[in-house]
Structures are given as structure tokens and as C-alpha cells.
Amino acid sequence: MDDLNLASDFPQATREQWLERVEGVLKGADFRKKLVARTHDGIEIQPLYPKAEGSAPVAREQAGRWRVSQRIDHPEPAKANELALLDLEGGADCLNLILAGAPSARGFGVGVDNVEDLDRTLSGVMLDLIALKIETAPFMGRLVAEKVSALVKRRGLDPASLAIDFGLDPLGDIARTGQIVLPWTELSQRVANTVSTLQDQGFKGPMLRIDARAFHEAGAGEAQELAAALAVGVAYLRTLEAHGHSLESARDLLSFLLVADAGEFLSVAKLRAMRRLWARIEQACGLEPKPIRLHAETAWRMTTRRDPWVNMLRTTVAAFSAGIGGADGITVLPFTAALGLPDAFARRIARNTQLILLDESNLARVADPAAGAGGFEALTDALCEKAWALFQEIEREGGILESLKGDKLQARIAAVRAQREKAAATRKEPITGTSEFPNIGEAEVSVLFAAPNELSSPLWGGDGGGGVSDSLSGSGANTPTPTPPHKGEGKLTIAPLPSIRTAEPFERLRDRADAHFAKTGTRPRIFLANLGPIAAFTARSTFAKNFFEAGGIEAITNDGFSDQGKLRQAYLDSKAKLCCICSTDEIYENHAVETTETLRSSGSTLVYLAGRQGNHEDAWKGAGITTFIFAGCDTLKVLSQALDEACA
Template sequence: MAATEQAAPFTDAFPAASKEQWRQKVEATLKGAPLQKLVGRTYDGSDVQPLYPRAAGKPRAFRAAGDWSVVARLDHPEAAAANDLALTDLENGADGLQIVFAGSLGACGFGLKDSAALGAALDGVHLDAGLRVVLDLPAEGQAPVAALLDLVAARGYDPAKLDISVGLDPIGAAGARGSALDWSREGPKLAEQAKNLAAKGFAKNLICADGRVVHAAGGSPAQELAFALASALAALRALEAADVDLDDARKMIEFRLAADADEFLTIAKFRALRRQWAGIERACGLEAKPIRIHAETAWRMMTRRDPWVNLLRATVAVFSAGLGGADSVSVLPFTQALGLPDAFARRLARNTQLVLLEESNLGKVADPAAGAGGLEALTDALVERSYALFQDVEKTGGLPRALESGAFQAEVARTAESRTTNVARRKEALTGVSEFPDIHEKQVAVLLPAPAAPAAGEKALAPHRVAEPFEALRDLAESHSSRPKIFLANLGPVAAFTARATFAKNFFEAGGIEALGNDGFADGAALAEGFKASGAKLAVLCSSDTVYAERGLEAAKALAEAGAHLYLAGRPGEMETQWRAAGVRNFIFVGADVLTQLREALQAA
């Protein structure tokens, strides 16, 4: 080839496919089912299409720096131990600390006991060395803030050169506790606190608009965003009423959001927040500037069972928060739901971020989702829906009043109830818990066991993990003198029963009921003998529709006569009456209420 010639692009060898051609192929694959079957739906009511065209767009307001900050949690109740863990994190790649106090939104049952522990916990930690510090304050946060001021003064630091997010958040604290909030008194008090800090040289990131409380309570992305926006606007108004210049006031506000394993919605949520707050700034007559957003991997998605899968969930959450534009990220270690994480769990949490940053270089591109049709569409939908919710809150008189009436909490509760239903039916799968459970998992180490969750007020946005109902069933199963068992009544050849037997095993072991497998039986008499020999009280008939039609009823009768509390793997269809007459108590299939079935099975076992 001549030096001046260029090879044709590789893609030129393939003709471009039109959307109509794609549709024809999909319709053929669906075999008559409507294309709508491929359309998903978010908890905010937005459709998620199976295919999007490229979107025209450009990177929007993003974090000011390239990489996000790797923030490690400092939450050990004992100051000396917390200090040891924090120094290890900082010496091995973390460039920030989230100082968690007991009773704060991010405490997860632990945290520094009181403000007196702060100095010892930060011994040897050089706050003036470019370290990002995020305070997670309890409801009454004046003492920890005062302790921080004393520490800064004692060490001779210039506050203007420190990167500290103070985290004043009376609205989030009131929402978490379900307590009354007199904003006519608390708003001016908050503004006065911020002004006092500014007078001492702390001019930025003083007040926190924290959406984590909504996410942990089961809320949707739009509800989390609406809460954060309304909280920030309430703070902005309070500062303006206290004669703080709006340009100075907006610098005092930072945001915190939860990042979970729904990567597309998490990316869209962080992008949407920047767009929305930029619009509010412009409405205030200000030029939009980048805001500070801290992300924390979600408490709601953590599991006590098969906790190793939490590593995967956390990786997706960090990936999504980073690509969505978070300025800093903290990761709940994979054992957080079990208790206080040890150094090993903390190392994995830290390295989750470091690998994504230093090996995958995810922080090097500003707004990599820009122009991606699906992500742009999700971002637009979230902006529209959350802004509508935000306006509804404003119409009621602002977020403090909406929380006082309980209207906002009721909206979140409805979303949480819908999510609970989907989890119960495994429409929202929990790997390692409701799907692919490991009932023989090995225990993992923690420094301290997790304490019981504190009682929450009637109007509280109380945190809960979506895995809790399944975990309660596993605990119940293990409280028996011997683990409950179910006999897999596999009928016919291996090819006939394998799919449904595998489904049944996962189904019942999600509730801690051990499935006893075998190579299959030829007829009902053999099945009955196998069931008696197993020692189980429960049985589930597993085979293909063809075998069911030929030998199913006879097999069911034999198992029932042998004393089996009998289930059938598959939908009953038109034969439900015959199946029940033959002794089948219930049916397991995709979309069934798994939790209800498992509770009944444990009672029968």
C-alpha cells in the first residue's frame, strides 16, 4: 500500500443496521410476544427502553478535579483502635477520612462514642496534607464541631487550607429520627452556626444536604434527589435570611448521596443532581459552579448472608458514583452488616476504589456518560421526576413542613413497600440471598457484632436492608434443632427434571431449607420410597411438562400418601384442581411470592 493511502475503517465492511431491522429480529426472537416485554420500569415510573440511539450532548458540570477522593470510614468506637485503622488506610492509598460519630446517618451501629475521642482518633493524621475529611455528625452535632475547631486551633492549621466537609444537617437528622423540626428556630440557628464557622476561616462545605437517609429508608432515586434539593434550598434560604451573600452561601452547601448496584440509575442520579442544582443557582441569579458531592455505597443493598457478594455490589456502586461525578467516595466494607469491619475488610473496601482509579483510570474522563442515549434518557427522566417531587415539597412550604406532616415519608414508604414486594417475588434479585444462596457458607470475622437497630419514630425515615426478610428466614431455619430439609422429587430422566430441580433448590435454600438432590426416579412408587429414606418432611415434585402430563398426578399421590408436605415446581395451569386433589399443597414458579411460601414451608418442616 502506498504511503499516502489509508486503510478503510474496519466497520465499513459491515452495513449499518436500521432500527426497523433490529425490531424485526427482536420480534422474531420473541415469537409473537409484544416488544413491550423488553421495556423495564423504574420505581419512579420511567420506562427503560431496550435500545436507544446516540444522544447529542456534551459533558455537563462535573467534579472540579480528575480523580475522586478515596475516603475511608473512621468508625471504631474506641479512639485508639480507630486511629490505628485510619492510619493504615491513609498509609495504603486512601486520601480522605469519613469521621463517623455514633448516632449519625452513616453510623451503621458504630462510630466514635463522643467528641472527646476526636483528638485521639486523629493522632498522627495530618489534616493539612491535602486530606479530605467528611464529618458524619450525630443529631446534636455541636460538640463534635467544637472539638474539631479546638483541634485545628491547637495544631495551628489555617482553616482556609483544609478540605473539611463539616456536615451540619438538622433536616436529615430530623427525618431519620422522625422528630419534629421547628424550622423557624432551627433555620436561623443553622445559619448562625455556619456564619460562626466562616468567621473562623471555614468558608466551604459546612451544611450537608444528605439524600442517604431517603435511600436507606427504601426511597427511589427521584425521592432521594428531591430530598437533597429541598434540604439544600432550605439551607440557602436560611443563610440568605441571615444576611449571607448568596455566592458565599452556596459555597457553604455540599451534597451526599448513596450509590448502589443499579449502575445506570446511580450514574444518572449523580449527573441529575448537578444539572438540577445548576438550574437553581441560575434561578438565584448566580453563575452555575461545580458542587461538592460525597458518595457512600448503600447500606440498603448490604447483606449478612454470603457477604462476599457485597464486594461485587460495592464495586458496581463505586464505578457508578465515580462515573456519575462524585467528588469523593466511601465504601462500606463487605462485612458491615455483620458488625464492625476488621482491617482485612477495610483493605478490600479501600482497594476497590484504588483498582478502579489507578488500574482502570476511571477518573480520567469528565462525564463519560455524555452522549450515551440510555444514560442521557435516564438522566433526563430523573431530572423531570425529581424536580416535580421537589416542587411538590416546595408547595407544602418546604421540606421541614413536609416532614412534619409526614407526607414525604408516606411517599417513600409506598416506594419501599413496592420494592419489598419485588424482593419477595425475586423480581429484584439479591445474589447470595434470594438467588444462589450458600447455606453452608463460612463465617467471616468482625471486630464487634452488629447491635440491634434502634427504635424509630412513627414518622422516621428508618433505614433497612432489603435482604432482611430473607435473612430472618435463614436465622429461623438455623434455630431448629436440625436444619429443615426438602426432598427433590425428581421424576423421569435427568434432562426432564434438571431445570426445575435447580430452580427448586435455589428457591427453598433461600429460606435455609436444604434441598436433597438425587439422580431421578422412574415412577411414583420409587419416588415415595426415596422420600421416606430421605428423612425430610417436605418434598417438591420436579420434572418437565411432558412428564407431568404422563406420570405427574400418580407421582404426587404416591408422595402425599407417603406423608410428604408436597410442592410442585411449575405453574399449575388448568390442572390446579387435579394437582391439589392429588396432594400438592402449593406451586413454586418465577414470580411467586417466595417469602410467603418459605414461611409456610418452615412452619411445616
């Protein structure tokens, strides 16, 4: 049978023809407003891109499979070891050793007080066959490096044969904590000495990690994250060069860690842009570019406590994007990470998410799948241009440390964070399962120990019996962050970068509603006053139900009313303080006022209407309608006020 080549039978469509069809659909509406989106960095995202001509694929250090990395963060070394061995047997080939006090430990982390604890944690782990990434408490990297070195010596291993990323990141520590524990000249000298000591012992590195998570978790845009990473990387090159390392050797001591989230196109473009941008740095240093060591982790910022099963979808998209974008290794946060210490099931799902992408979807079989794709290439180019300009701005301010000390970088990130918060509050950027399509009757999700800030939650809890401190004898999860050495009385403080999850404001509302339920045995309620036939009110009734249940307020619905007496009785039977009128604009014109008067006279303290007020605002508010809810309104503000009344 001959191969069919249908494409040759049709003429190639042009962009002009496409635009002509689009204009017919838009019917005079502004093309840019309707179809052109913008990132929080101000980069345009077009609805259609032509094929990219002459693009070159990005290069990785080793083509093929990326490393499947798993977090080791149980506070007890023996239990951490058990989980690590399960991960390795299940297909992981890289371990992220998260130590107590590390920012990414989220209140947990392995308690390693000495080499024996480290040995127990890594018992049975063949360090010469896997990669090991280390994450420590702020400013504790040198002390941990000494323990790792001692363990390697104890086991008689050749340091040069090991793939250990020591993860020293003093600038990241400063950005996260807001503490400058020593003058930079002294701190950088200590870092350089640690690097030299490790090199003398035979370790190849990387030693220093450019970790962009601090900036991402603070709300930075993609270009801001890249610019900050460049600025940190350049600062480390300068530090190493100033202390006797050639630039050629210094760059080989660096690794990079970027965040991948559920925004597929931007995550792919961001990872690709990082490689291009650093190659430009190397060229500016007079070096022939080499592929960087680039690790990716799924975003803490996008994880949710409510309906956490949706986190599986988010992390799948993020891991896919990181793989397509050319990451050398990927860490998937377990879907229950925001709730507490993940159990074996959540860890297995995190691990298998990557294994399915690798072994069933075969994503690693193409070196750079995004090469030549118009959308990806255009976004990569745009990110490179924007990030380079932002990087130059940081450099003009004196470099990353001076920018942080002057609160300049923090202020720019805060401005973008405010945009994100507004987009979340108005549900312009909806959070599935939290701000959209919530389930107020969701069941508990199992974790080994509840997150420290969730221990008093009436809904979420662990299955570990007593509290974390009881079960762990006070070590690990409740252990304070270790005190940085050599703090001295002359330390400076700056504005620290916050670590924020986007869903937190909605989760706080749900917590308030749950607390009310725990105290009274009933949830805050709102009665949906559906008017007319089902076809008339269904759309807005469904909208209102999702709207209020995003704040934990149970929506009492019905089949609609045309009789005000029956409406009154149904409202009284619901025992709700609040009500929301739901129907069409036409029915509102004729019945909104009398319905409001009926509900007000029946005892409703707040009356909402699903829809915009249009020309009826004065009349409807005069009748007693309190608030209008619609797509784009400040959902958080409305729900907070509703809870104030419903829980009073």
C-alpha cells in the same frame, strides 16, 4: 500498515431495520412489555438508544481523581486512629469520621467525649493534607464542630487551609429520627449561628450537608431521592439567606451526598442529574452555576449478611458508577458492613476497590465518560424531568419540613418501598447469594465485633472474644445514641424514615432455619421428588433447590425415580417433612397425582410442585399438592409457611 476502517465499508443500520428484526424474534409479542423496563419512579428504560447529539459534559469542581474516602468508626479512639493511619498509608486521601450515635455508625462509631478523644482519634493525621468528613449523632453537629475547632486551634493549623466537611444536616436528622426537637425558626437560627461562628474562625466549609442516604435507605426511587435532596438544599439556602448570608456565599457552604448502588445506568444518571438540577436551582436564584461538591457512598440498602462476598461485586459496580457519574469523592462500604464492625481485610478491600478503578482502570482520566452516550443521556434527562416535578410537589406542600410533618413525602416513599419489597419477595429483582443461588453451608466471615442486632445469631459472630460491651468497657458500640440537646417538652414527632436493607426478609428466614439447626442439630429439610430421567427434572430440581435454600431449608436431591416404591423409601430415608415434585409438564400429567398420593401416605405434611398448575389445579390440589412454586410467585410467603411446618 494502513489503519483499517471497517465501519465505513458497511451501511449505517437504522432503527427501523432493527425494529423489523426484533419483531421477527418477538413473534407478535408486545414490544413494550418484553423489552421496555421501568424504574420504580416510572421512568422507561428502552433496550436501545441512539447517540445523543449536542450534549454537554457535566462539570466538577476539580477534574481528575476523585477522593478515596474511608470510614473511621471503631468505638475506641486509639484503635480508630490505627485503622485511619493504615487507610491513609494504603492510598486513601479522605476520612469519614463516624461518631457514636451517627445513623451511619450502625451501632458503632468513635466515642469522642472531649477534644482529647478527638485528638487521639486523629493522631498523626495531617489534616492539612487530606479531606475530613464528619458524621455525628442527630442534632449533635454544633457540639462536635466546637471540638473540631478546638483541635484545629490546639494544633496551630490555619482553618482556611483545611478541607473539613462539618456535615450539619438538621433536616436529615428530623427525617431519620422523626423528632422536631425545636421549632424550625429556632433550630435554623442555631444552625446559622454555628455556620457563622465557624466562618469567623476561618473555616471555609462546607458546613451543611444535603445527605440523601436517609431517603435512599427508606426505599425511595432515584427521582425521589433527587427531589428530596433539592428540597433540603433549597431549605438550607433559604435558612442561610434569612440569617444574613448572600445566596452567592450560601451555596458555597453546601455539600451533597448521594447513594450509588449496583444499578449502573441509574446510578450514573442520578449523579449527573444532581449536578444539572442544582445548576437549575442556582439559575432560578439568579446565580451563575458552579460545580457542586458531590460525594457518593455505596448503598447500605443493597448490602447482605448472607454470602457477603457478593457485596464486593455490588460495591465495585457502585463505585464504578459513582466515578463515571462524576463524584468528587467516594466511600465504599466494606463487604462485611451488615455483619458488624469490619476488620482490616474488609477495609482494605473497600479501599482497593477504588484504587484499582483509579490507577489500573484509569476511570478518572476522562472528565465525563457518559457524555454523548444515548442511554446515559436519556436517563439523565428523564431523571431531571421526573425529579424536578417531584421537587415542585414538595415545594407546593410548603417545603421539605412541611411535607415531612404532613407525612406526605414518607407516604410517597413508602409506596415505592412497597414496590421494591414485592419485587424482592417474588424475586423479580433477585439478590445473588441471598434469594438466588444461596449457600446454606457458607463459612463464618470475620468481623471485629458483630453488629448489635446480630449478637445472638447462632452463625455470625466476631473474633473479638467477649461481647462488644465486654471488650469496649461499655463504650461505643453499646453506648446509647446521645440525647439531643434542648429537647424540651414541646417537641413534635413525625413518621421517621426507616433504614432498610432489601435482603432483610430473606435473612430473617435464614436466621429461623439457623436457630432450628442450633437447637436440633439438623437443618429444616425438603425432599425433591425428581421424576423421570435427569434431563427431565434437572431444570426444575435446580430451581426448587435454590428456591427453598433461600429460606435455609436444605434440599435433599437425587438422580430421579420412575418407581413409586423406591421414591417412597428415599423419602422416608431423607427424614424430611416436606417434599417438592420436580419434572416436566408431560410427566406431571401422568404421574403428579400418584406421586402426591405416595408422598402423602408416607407422611409428608406439605407437598409442593415446581411449575405452574395450568388446567390441573383442581385435580392436583385434590390429590394433596399444597403449593405451586414458579418464577414470580411470592417466594417469601411460601418459604415462611414451609419453615413454620419444617421447624414445628
